[in-house]
Amino acid sequence: MQMRTVEISVGAFVLAGILALVVLMVQVSGVALTADGESHIIYAEFDDVAGLRVRGKVSMAGVTIGRVAGIEVDPLYGRATVQLEIDDNGWPLPADTGARILTEGVLGARYVGLSPGADEEMLEDGDYISDTQGAMVLENLIGDLITRLGAS
Amino acid sequence: MMAATTTLLRLLGSRALNRLASLGRASLMWLTAISGKPRRGDLGLLGRQIHTIGVLSLVIIVLSAFSIGAVIALQFYTQLARFGAEDAVGLGLALVLLRELGPVVTALLFAGRAGSAITAEIGLMKSTEQLSSMEMMGVDPLHRIVAPRLWAGLLCLPMLTAIFNVVAIYGGMVVAVQWLGSDAGGFWSGMQDTVEVWEDVGKGMIKSVVFALVVTWIAVFQGYDTEPTAEGIGLSTTRTVVMSSVMVLAIDFLLTLGMYGDFR
Numbered sequence: 251m252q253m254r255t256v257e258i259s260v261g262a263f264v265l266a267g268i269l270a271l272v273v274l275m276v277q278v279s280g281v282a283l284t285a286d287g288e289s290h291i292i293y294a295e296f297d298d299v300a301g302l303r304v305r306g307k308v309s310m311a312g313v314t315i316g317r318v319a320g321i322e323v324d325p326l327y328g329r330a331t332v333q334l335e336i337d338d339n340g341w342p343l344p345a346d347t348g349a350r351i352l353t354e355g356v357l358g359a360r361y362v363g364l365s366p367g368a369d370e371e372m373l374e375d376g377d378y379i380s381d382t383q384g385a386m387v388l389e390n391l392i393g394d395l396i397t398r399l400g401a402s
Numbered sequence: 403m404m405a406a407t408t409t410l411l412r413l414l415g416s417r418a419l420n421r422l423a424s425l426g427r428a429s430l431m432w433l434t435a436i437s438g439k440p441r442r443g444d445l446g447l448l449g450r451q452i453h454t455i456g457v458l459s460l461v462i463i464v465l466s467a468f469s470i471g472a473v474i475a476l477q478f479y480t481q482l483a484r485f486g487a488e489d490a491v492g493l494g495l496a497l498v499l500l501r502e503l504g505p506v507v508t509a510l511l512f513a514g515r516a517g518s519a520i521t522a523e524i525g526l527m528k529s530t531e532q533l534s535s536m537e538m539m540g541v542d543p544l545h546r547i548v549a550p551r552l553w554a555g556l557l558c559l560p561m562l563t564a565i566f567n568v569v570a571i572y573g574g575m576v577v578a579v580q581w582l583g584s585d586a587g588g589f590w591s592g593m594q595d596t597v598e599v600w601e602d603v604g605k606g607m608i609k610s611v612v613f614a615l616v617v618t619w620i621a622v623f624q625g626y627d628t629e630p631t632a633e634g635i636g637l638s639t640t641r642t643v644v645m646s647s648v649m650v651l652a653i654d655f656l657l658t659l660g661m662y663g664d665f666r
Contacts, residue, residue: 253446256453263457267561270568274603278496278571280594307595359595 290336290375291319294349294362298384299330302351307361308334315340318362330384334362342372348381360385428623435548435622447550455516455551456558460565462515463508467566470507471573474498479582488578489588493596495574500602501662504567506654509613512559513646517621520551521642524625525635533626548622555618556611563610605661612653617646 275281299321308316320333336343346367353360367381478491524547527533533543571593578584597603621642628638 256450259457260449260452263452263460263558264561266460267564270561270564271603271607273568274500274564275599277590278500278567278593279597279599279603280591281599305595305598 288338289316290341292334292336292343292373292375292377292379294332294334294379294382295324296330296332296349296351296382296384297328298387299332299351299360300385300387301353301360302332302362302385303360306359308336308340308364309361310340310364310366313340315364332362340364345369345371345373345377346381347373347379348383349379350383351385353386424627427627428619431544431548431623431626432552432619435544435552438542438545438549441545444550447546448553451550451554452558454519455554456562459512459515459558459562462511463562463566464569466507466511467569468573470503471495471499471570471575472577474503474570475574475577476582479578479584488582488584489592491574491578491584492589492593495578496571496593496597497602499567499570500597500606502654502658504570505563505606505609505613506650508563508566508610509559509617509650510647512555512562512614513617513621513643513650516555516558517617517642517646518639520555520618520621521625521628521639522635524548524551524622525628525630525638528626528628529630529632529635531630548626551622552618555621556614559614559617560607560610563607567606608661609654609657612657613650616649616653620646620649 302318302321304318304321306318307314308318316334316336318332319335322331322333323329324331332349334349343364344367346369348365348367350363350365351360352363364379373379474495475491478494479488482488482490482494524533527543527547533547536543536546575586575589579586579589624638624642624645628634
């Protein structure tokens with residue numbers, strides 16, 4: 251009898267430990283266990299992605315429709331290629347969709363904002379978004395301002 | 403003068419040699435215990451140790467986790483509310499817990515609750531000559547007494563850490579969301595957007611495995627190597643708690659430096 255309670259409590263403990271790990275992964279770090287629908291990969295090239303991170307949000311009209319899956323730099327042209335993973339709720343997108351890098355609030359995280367165009371053709375998996383606008387870098391803005399003030 | 407210097411040197415040398423010898427004994431003990439072939443009945447021994455080391459530590463872990471999570475959330479909230487950034491409470495809480503406080507505080511509590519008990523138990527076994535009588539009966543005490551405790555510690559501490567993190571995050575949520583009225587959506591989504599499985603959860607768990615290794619090793623060895631007197635057992639028990647705590651904090655700094663120290 252004594253041994254049996256030990257066994258039961260050890261089993262419950264191990265179960266609780268594993269359950270806690272699952273909670274940490276699903277609830278805390280937000281990994282989707284059930285892949286709800288398939289996701290679509292598109293690419294966008296930016297001049298500057300300063301501050302954008304992998305797993306950052308991709309949103310349209312304020313609704314999250316995907317996430318940043320990868321960021322690579324093309325050293326020849328000095329441009330960054332961002333891989334975007336779009337969920338089913340934001341698909342399909344018109345071929346002339348524009349992508350901008352925006353900031354949440356004043357000091358918030360950088361994210362990619364998509365604004366749909368009016369094209370009748372739709373983007374397909376692996377397509378590139380051509381209409382992009384990179385991140386606003388504060389130093390560049392201040393530099394511009396200073397040169398303009400100096401010129402006038 | 404000359405004689406005094408020689409005595410001093412001799413003293414220092416013998417101290418250093420003693421330390422080295424005890425490190426050697428500890429390593430040999432650990433290796434022999436961990437490399438023993440599994441036999442029938444080992445699972446029962448392991449189960450009983452998981453019960454004493456893990457299950458019975460659960461109460462203190464859950465209670466401290468809840469209050470630590472609540473306190474951190476309270477502090478974060480009052481400071482962040484000044485900037486209107488209450489939504490960052492969730493992610494701040496989760497990162498602090500997963501990366502540092504979870505593994506470290508659990509290991510410290512574990513050293514105090516389970517480590518000291520292991521040392522005292524094995525120490526008493528040694529001083530009442532239970533260990534030597536076992537040897538005489540042909541039972542290897544390293545295999546029968548030491549190994550189950552090492553394995554149980556190695557298994558229990560990471561699980562306790564995971565439970566600690568979850569309870570602390572929920573404790574923080576109770577304070578931030580239910581009590582202070584910050585937005586539940588912002589709390590969870592801010593956390594989920596920032597926390598990464600490997601970078602935060604995984605590395606925290608690796609820390610806790612390392613701490614488990616260190617704490618159980620120290621606890622078992624201090625008991626196994628104790629001076630077989632009442633005073634010796636007390637000394638060993640104290641040494642277990644002090645040494646494990648200092649080692650955990652020092653190793654945590656090194657691990658953090660290695661894991662997150664991308665300062666180039």
